Amino acid sequence: MHLINEFLAVGNAEDAVKPARLITVVLNVAAENQIAPPDGRAYAWIPFKEFAEADPVHLDEAVEWLEQHQNGNRLMVCCRAGMGRSVSVVIAYLCLAKAMLYEEAVKLVSARRPGATPLPNLEATIQFVRMLREKRDGAT
DSSP: EEEETEEEEEEHHHHHOOOOOOOOOEEEEETTTOOOOOSSEEEEEEEOOOOSSSOOHHHHHHHHHHHOOOOOOOOEEOOOSSSSHHHHHHHHHHHHSSOOOOOHHHHHHHHHSSTTTTTTHHHHHHHHHHOOOOOHHHOO
């Protein structure tokens, strides 16, 4: 597990099964690895394919789920290795929920998670999700 900030971490498949005590929310984004929810933690499985572009609908769903669970919790996003899909969802969360610029989010996550490899075209996908959210939020 790698802490990105005091409330946010990325992890691998093993971390998803047995999260550290300080983690209260687990989001598993590995399409190939659906697990039983860890005891005593909020848990969701939103599948992303490894090495593929992020599905904008799944990315929006993942960020929204993290937003719903962020207050008073320590969030961990996990995939198989904790280097691609989980990192990408965390970058998207920082951009969409915390208003961080893409370059800043990538720099932060890469500094805290050596070997971080965002999914292809992630910045464009985040921009697309931002546009979808603005349309949706403007419609209410």
